[in-house]
Each structure stands twice: as structure tokens, then as C-alpha cells.
Amino acid sequence: MAAPPLKLKPRIIYGPVNSRRLGSSLGLNILPFRYKACPFNCLYCQYGFTGARGYTLSLEEKELPTESDVTRALEEALIEYPLVSYLTFSGNGEPTLHPQFSRMVDAVKHVRDRVNPEIKVAILSNSALVGIEAVREGLRKLDIRYMKLDVGDEELFRRFNRPHPEIDYETILNGLKSLGDITIQSLFAGGPNGNAGEKAVEAWISRIAEIKPRECHIYSLDRPAADRTLTPLYRDDLEKIKYQAEKLSGVTVKVFER
Numbered sequence: 030m031a032a033p034p035l036k037l038k039p040r041i042i043y044g045p046v047n048s049r050r051l052g053s054s055l056g057l058n059i060l061p062f063r064y065k066a067c068p069f070n071c072l073y074c075q076y077g078f079t080g081a082r083g084y085t086l087s088l089e090e091k092e093l094p095t096e097s098d099v100t101r102a103l104e105e106a107l108i109e110y111p112l113v114s115y116l117t118f119s120g121n122g123e124p125t126l127h128p129q130f131s132r133m134v135d136a137v138k139h140v141r142d143r144v145n146p147e148i149k150v151a152i153l154s155n156s157a158l159v160g161i162e163a164v165r166e167g168l169r170k171l172d173i174r175y176m177k178l179d180v181g182d183e184e185l186f187r188r189f190n191r192p193h194p195e196i197d198y199e200t201i202l203n204g205l206k207s208l209g210d211i212t213i214q215s216l217f218a219g220g221p222n223g224n225a226g227e228k229a230v231e232a233w234i235s236r237i238a239e240i241k242p243r244e245c246h247i248y249s250l251d252r253p254a255a256d257r258t259l260t261p262l263y264r265d266d267l268e269k270i271k272y273q274a275e276k277l278s279g280v281t282v283k284v285f286e287r
């Protein structure tokens with residue numbers, strides 16, 4: 030049976046979360062606690078649809094954790110969990126929306142270096158703001174960048190990820206190319222509104238060949254999607270996408286069940 034939709038994180042630090050991709054990871058939520066803040070409104074979002082308040086390109090700092098809030102919360106959590114493998118910016122939407130994102134990365138790395146320099150600092154980002162140089166500057170400071178790219182063209186991007194009107198696919202594509210050393214993460218879903226049709230997959234593979242990420246991680250739904258017409262893909266379907274993508278792009282693709 031599918032798991033229920035996710036609840037928003039009511040705090041800065043959550044977990045440790047154990048995932049096949051990241052092992053043991055403490056999540057860092059530098060976004061509002063009471064609503065999802067995301068410039069996308071993906072049909073498959075596990076938090077449900079993005080509300081009007083959080084569907085934005087900028088957030089007011091007074092609604093957000095400060096650098097000292099994050100430092101304090103992380104220091105406390107690492108007393109209990111000093112041996113986690115990752116500290117991962119993720120949480121209630123898109124972490125790079127925080128206006129002080131780059132400084133937040135510095136603060137987290139500073140605590141990490143004091144407690145256990147072996148821990149990697151990572152991000153799960155939807156790539157929405159990767160076209161902005163100040164955001165790329167923060168992203169480059171991280172040890173690992175998991176960047177979302179589910180589709181290969183503007184038209185499906187608008188239907189599937191439903192970005193804020195001021196965000197366009199080409200800017201994201203160029204931002205990802207100039208960032209370098211990234212892992213692309215892509216969710217594939219079936220159904221009339223999905224992104225797993227032959228043409229959609231071919232277009233996605235072409236973009237992967239252009240970006241040349243370190244590798245791609247692909248997966249499907251494991252929770253009810255915001256749009257209930259979407260259907261999960263079977264492992265065999267994901268393996269076919271992997272085979273085709275590796276053959277045509279030369280990029281290593283890994284299939285994950287989330």
C-alpha cells in the first residue's frame with residue numbers, strides 16, 4: 030500500500046532519515062514551518078499542491094530561520110547524531126529560496142568541520158533558481174548537489190512541474206550546465222499527465238547529454254501524488270529508461286526505489 034502524503038517539517042533539523050541514496054542523513058529545513066515554499070507546483074508533489082503564499086520566487090527573512098537558529102539547532106542535533114553520513118538541505122520546499130542561502134551553507138559547514146569533518150553537506154534542490162549566480166555560488170560550496178530535472182522541454186515543464194510564471198526551462202538548463210559536478214534526480218510517472226511517454230523520455234535524454242552530470246538518479250512515485258491521475262512506473266520501466274539514457278547520453282543512470 031502507498032505511504033500517506035508527507036507532513037511539513039515543524040522544525041529546522043529532522044531525521045536522521047535513512048535512504049538508499051544518502052544513507053543516514055539529517056535534514057536541514059531553512060524554510061517556513063507552516064507552509065510549503067516552492068516556485069514549482071509539481072503534479073506529483075508529496076506535500077500536495079503549492080499554496081498561493083508559498084508559490085514564490087522570494088521569501089521574507091522574518092518568516093525564516095536565521096543563521097544562528099540553524100547553527101544552534103545543528104549543534105544540538107550533532108551531539109545526539111555525530112556520525113550521520115550527510116547533512117542535507119531539503120525540507121518544506123526549495124532551500125535556495127532562503128535569501129541567505131549561501132551564508133547558511135557556510136554556517137552549516139562551519140559546524141560540520143568542528144564536529145565531524147567526514148560528514149558531507151548535500152542539497153536536494155528543484156533547480157528553480159539555478160539561473161541566479163548568487164544561488165550557484167551557494168550551491169558550489171556544497172559537497173554534493175542533487176538537482177531536479179524531470180523533463181526535456183519547456184512545454185512539458187509547464188504542465189508537469191508547473192513553475193512560477195517567471196521561471197523558464199532554458200534558464201534552468203543553462204544554470205545546470207554552468208554549475209558542473211551535479212547529480213540529476215528525475216521522477217518519472219505514467220498516466221495522461223505523466224512524463225514517461227516515448228517523446229518525453231527522448232527529450233529528457235537529449236538534455237542529460239547536454240548537461241553531462243556526474244550521474245542521474247531516477248525513480249517513480251511511492252506516495253499519493255497531488256494529481257491522482259499520475260501512476261507509478263514499474264522497476265522494469267525505469268530500467269528501460271536507464272538503458273536508453275546510458276546508451277544515448279553516456280551518463281551513468283541509477284534506478285532507485287524511494
Ligand code: SF4
Nearest residue numbers: 067069070071074155
Ligand atoms: S519541487 Fe519538490 S516541493 Fe516543489 S512542488 Fe515539486 S515536488 Fe513539491
